[in-house]
Amino acid sequence: MNTPFPFTAIVGQDNMKLALILTAIDPKIGGVLVFGDRGTGKSTAIRAFADLLPPIKVVSGCPINSEKYTDVPLWVDTASKKFQNINTPVVDLPLGISSDRITGALDIEYALIEGIKRFQTGLLAKANRGYLYIDEVNLLEDHLVDLLLDVAQSGENVVEREGLSIRHASKFILIGSGNPEEGELRPQLLDRFGLSVEVMTPDTVHERIEIIQRRDQYDNNPEGYVLDWQKENKKLRNKIQKARKNLNSVSVDNKILENCAEICIDLGSDGLRGELTLVRTARALAALSNSSSVDQAQLRKIAPMALSHRLRRDPLDDAGSGTRVARSVEKIIG
Amino acid sequence: MPEVYMNSAELAETALNLCSMAPHTFGGIVFKNASEAHISHLRGLFRSEAIPPTILQPFYTLTDLVGGVDAVSSMSSGKLVKQPGLLEKPGWFIQVMGEKLPLENQAVISKQIDEKKIGPIIIFDESRQDDPNVLQKISDRLAFEIDLINVRHCDFKPAKPSPFDNENHQSHITSNQQEALTIAAVKLGVYSIRPVIMAQNAAKSLASLSGRDLVSSSDLELASTLVLSHRAIVIQSDEPDQTDNSFDENKATEKDEGDELNSEQTQLLKDMIIEAVKANLPNDLINQMRISKKELVKTSKTGFGTKIRAKVRGRPKLSINGRPNGHDRIEILATLRQAAPWQKMRRRQQPDRKGLIILPGDLQIQQFENRSERVIIFVVDASGSAAVARLAEAKGAVELMLANAYSKRDFVALIGFRDQFAQVLLEPTRSLVQAKKNLSSFAAGGGTPLASGLEKALKLSERSRQSSKTPIIALLTDGKANIDLNGKPGRDAAMDDAQKVAKIAREAKISSIFIDVGRKSNPKLFDLAQIMDAQYVNLPRANAKDLSQSLTNSLDNA
Numbered sequence: 001m002n003t004p005f006p007f008t009a010i011v012g013q014d015n016m017k018l019a020l021i022l023t024a025i026d027p028k029i030g031g032v033l034v035f036g037d038r039g040t041g042k043s044t045a046i047r048a049f050a051d052l053l054p055p056i057k058v059v060s061g062c063p064i065n066s067e068k069y070t071d072v073p074l075w076v077d078t079a080s081k082k083f084q085n086i087n088t089p090v091v092d093l094p095l096g097i098s099s100d101r102i103t104g105a106l107d108i109e110y111a112l113i114e115g116i117k118r119f120q121t122g123l124l125a126k127a128n129r130g131y132l133y134i135d136e137v138n139l140l141e142d143h144l145v146d147l148l149l150d151v152a153q154s155g156e157n158v159v160e161r162e163g164l165s166i167r168h169a170s171k172f173i174l175i176g177s178g179n180p181e182e183g184e185l186r187p188q189l190l191d192r193f194g195l196s197v198e199v200m201t202p203d204t205v206h207e208r209i210e211i212i213q214r215r216d217q218y219d220n221n222p223e224g225y226v227l228d229w230q231k232e233n234k235k236l237r238n239k240i241q242k243a244r245k246n247l248n249s250v251s252v253d254n255k256i257l258e259n260c261a262e263i264c265i266d267l268g269s270d271g272l273r274g275e276l277t278l279v280r281t282a283r284a285l286a287a288l289s290n291s292s293s294v295d296q297a298q299l300r301k302i303a304p305m306a307l308s309h310r311l312r313r314d315p316l317d318d319a320g321s322g323t324r325v326a327r328s329v330e331k332i333i334g
Numbered sequence: 335m336p337e338v339y340m341n342s343a344e345l346a347e348t349a350l351n352l353c354s355m356a357p358h359t360f361g362g363i364v365f366k367n368a369s370e371a372h373i374s375h376l377r378g379l380f381r382s383e384a385i386p387p388t389i390l391q392p393f394y395t396l397t398d399l400v401g402g403v404d405a406v407s408s409m410s411s412g413k414l415v416k417q418p419g420l421l422e423k424p425g426w427f428i429q430v431m432g433e434k435l436p437l438e439n440q441a442v443i444s445k446q447i448d449e450k451k452i453g454p455i456i457i458f459d460e461s462r463q464d465d466p467n468v469l470q471k472i473s474d475r476l477a478f479e480i481d482l483i484n485v486r487h488c489d490f491k492p493a494k495p496s497p498f499d500n501e502n503h504q505s506h507i508t509s510n511q512q513e514a515l516t517i518a519a520v521k522l523g524v525y526s527i528r529p530v531i532m533a534q535n536a537a538k539s540l541a542s543l544s545g546r547d548l549v550s551s552s553d554l555e556l557a558s559t560l561v562l563s564h565r566a567i568v569i570q571s572d573e574p575d576q577t578d579n580s581f582d583e584n585k586a587t588e589k590d591e592g593d594e595l596n597s598e599q600t601q602l603l604k605d606m607i608i609e610a611v612k613a614n615l616p617n618d619l620i621n622q623m624r625i626s627k628k629e630l631v632k633t634s635k636t637g638f639g640t641k642i643r644a645k646v647r648g649r650p651k652l653s654i655n656g657r658p659n660g661h662d663r664i665e666i667l668a669t670l671r672q673a674a675p676w677q678k679m680r681r682r683q684q685p686d687r688k689g690l691i692i693l694p695g696d697l698q699i700q701q702f703e704n705r706s707e708r709v710i711i712f713v714v715d716a717s718g719s720a721a722v723a724r725l726a727e728a729k730g731a732v733e734l735m736l737a738n739a740y741s742k743r744d745f746v747a748l749i750g751f752r753d754q755f756a757q758v759l760l761e762p763t764r765s766l767v768q769a770k771k772n773l774s775s776f777a778a779g780g781g782t783p784l785a786s787g788l789e790k791a792l793k794l795s796e797r798s799r800q801s802s803k804t805p806i807i808a809l810l811t812d813g814k815a816n817i818d819l820n821g822k823p824g825r826d827a828a829m830d831d832a833q834k835v836a837k838i839a840r841e842a843k844i845s846s847i848f849i850d851v852g853r854k855s856n857p858k859l860f861d862l863a864q865i866m867d868a869q870y871v872n873l874p875r876a877n878a879k880d881l882s883q884s885l886t887n888s889l890d891n892a
Contacts, residue, residue: 037525037526040526040527041527043448092445094438094441094442094445098663100663106666111666114688114689116689135441136441136471139437162666201525201526201527202527205513205516205517205520208516208520208527208530209509209512209513209516211527211531212512212515212516212527212530212531212534213509213512215531215534216507216512216534216538219359219531219535220504
């Protein structure tokens with residue numbers, strides 16, 4: 001009953017799909033922010049994406065999905081010497097969750113009843129080496145945002161409370177989705193996302209009908225439908241794995257680096273994170289399309305998603321930030 | 335064959351049947367404006383069921399809903415006792431007082447619906463018509479909504495949903511019907527895809543209910559009435575679209591006509607669907623439209639979470655005795671301190687228990703103090719047209735507000751506009767001394783660059799938000815704008831620019847108050863206030879004291 005809708009069968013939303021795939025190729029790009037109205041298939045895409053990702057090898061019994069036995073933290077006593085393959089973790093962070101559940105905390109019940117001090121891991125442990133998905137990220141409470149910012153930046157979760165002093169790796173890719181009508185995101189958190197895409201309701205009747213029809217087929221026979229698309233999904237998965245291998249051999253020449261810098265200067269984006277993301281994302285796209293170096297067309301394609309959320313808001317420029325980035329790219333690359 | 339133009343009772347009955355047939359497809363039903371009699375009838379329907387419905391109260395905590403550790407009985411028994419969540423129960427759910435349902439509960443229920451883990455849910459939404467719709471998040475996932483406002487309770491006797499015995503029956507929908515449904519939804523202003531999928535499934539289920547293999551046109555009509563009519567915002571004629579919808583209407587229409595997608599049959603079906611939906615809409619559609627548009631803006635303005643936030647951050651206060659509820663933090667140290675003196679006595683009573691013996695009554699809950707800070711941004715017209723004396727009064731009002739601000743923790747900022755541009759006279763401050771110093775040197779006279787004043791206020795608001803203060807703009811002017819953003823004179827351009835900035839301010843959801851200080855109220859300023867969704871007050875002859883008084887009043891209401 002819970003077979004997710006196949007990722008490759010999602011109609012349209014190419015930008016969102018591309019952004020997700022690129023972060024899977026190079027996790028260093030950082031997270032993806034998906035903004036859009038209700039019912040545009042944000043959640044569907046992200047849940048489907050989880051299903052598409054290649055499995056990872058972990059030490060079995062390790063609560064933080066360690067890759068090697070030496071990575072298992074000392075406080076863990078449940079890890080065995082065996083390894084197992086699991087699906088890439090995609091952890092949901094629900095609204096209204098307490099900070100204890102995110103970072104992990106003293107196992108209070110255990111402490112009070114058995115009198116033993118034990119650490120109960122939280123979602124940040126579960127999300128290590130995977131994805132952390134926050135639906136309605138713009139409604140997240142401030143103190144949780146602060147907490148996530150810190151961990152996302154350092155890749156390490158530190159718990160110092162109630163006499164516990166625990167740290168463990170927590171490297172995850174943040175995926176946020178939300179509806180901008182319901183609230184804005186703080187600039188610090190915005191910057192932390194590598195890519196941002198805006199999804200719209202498909203605006204041609206053709207696409208809409210296609211969606212309805214595919215959904216109908218899926219609802220009639222979910223397992224069968226997933227089977228039909230399995231080949232496509234597998235193809236994409238192989239492509240991602242190949243691109244991961246190619247990634248390091250993709251070269252970026254000085255001309256492209258110059259272009260990146262010029263675009264960022266022209267847009268006046270704060271800090272250097274914009275340039276870095278721009279280069280990384282373009283390289284991931286080059287790896288995906290099997291080319292050995294980054295070209296300007298690739299740069300043009302990814303510039304809006306890498307930069308549009310880093311612009312200073314100009315209250316008097318009505319043009320969307322995506323348009324502003326495109327304009328600037330046009331000016332510099334020509 | 336189902337009768338297409340049904341009354342509310344029949345619609346409700348059909349909706350109930352559909353939900354019990356495929357709870358995961360349709361989610362549930364929202365009943366609006368249900369009276370006591372309606373509610374008791376609906377609740378009565380399930381009373382005799384083998385599995386009684388689960389009643390959900392809005393004040394239930396997340397632990398109540400999804401389960402967790404029952405700390406209280408764990409402690410009294412000395413063993414770990416888990417408590418199952420209410421949402422895990424089988425059968426129907428009835429959410430009473432839906433209008434009070436906090437966002438986090440909605441999020442949890444919505445997630446259960448998305449993951450198809452929960453039975454059909456009935457929500458009674460008792461909000462009034464112009465209240466903000468707080469249920470948006472969850473009601474998007476429920477297929478049906480039935481408004482009982484004009485339904486006499488003696489006319490409302492839907493029957494109990496009958497068990498559906500033909501589970502594997504599957505009906506099919508033709509691509510013509512799918513196209514018609516999609517286009518009709520667009521024409522009705524339903525841009526989200528989810529309802530269209532629901533309507534499609536409803537049509538199929540309706541056909542299955544009557545044992546047909548193919549969806550008939552009356553199935554399609556009824557399905558659209560049930561799923562789409564309460565979501566419709568516009569009825570599109572073939573004239574160009576007048577509303578400023580984000581969806582590119584014309585593009586869609588052009589495309590479908592250009593490609594000859596509309597076969598005659600599709601066209602007919604589409605018109606039929608629209609007619610069916612129309613028939614079920616109240617007559618004062620225009621009014622309705624306005625309300626729903628306003629709702630969109632208002633929802634976010636109510637600021638979800640101000641209440642939620644208050645408890646979990648801020649400066650720690652003394653902890654109090656309480657029960658754990660999955661949200662508040664238990665303060666270990668205080669709890670231990672509470673339990674310590676009793677250990678010897680308790681050990682005597684329960685000699686075989688290990689560790690500390692802590693009873694539920696010992697538990698201490700961490701308390702936080704968190705008052706949100708406001709910044710009141712005064713935007714004051716110092717032009718020649720607004721009497722010079724106004725400025726003095728405004729200064730006086732600012733000082734008065736500041737004098738009170740210390741107890742209220744409000745910051746005050748002042749922006750003056752005159753001649754060509756606006757100027758920030760006073761950065762957000764709580765210092766009365768600083769304010770007095772900065773204010774004394776500002777002269778009056780010249781043109782009225784209203785747009786520039788609002789722009790500066792907007793920028794300042796955004797800055798205050800970044801330091802997590804809530805901005806409130808208080809504009810004092812007679813509204814006779816005559817300088818545009820570039821500093822050029824011209825009444826029309828000046829007003830246009832002001833409206834542009836006002837639109838942005840509305841989008842930024844900054845609460846604002848306009849105080850018209852002109853001798854007569856200025857309709858243009860009133861319009862501007864409407865654009866910005868601001869309160870409008872006409873105070874022709876206010877002195878500093880009245881001004882600060884009426885501001886305080888409106889601020890407390892804001």
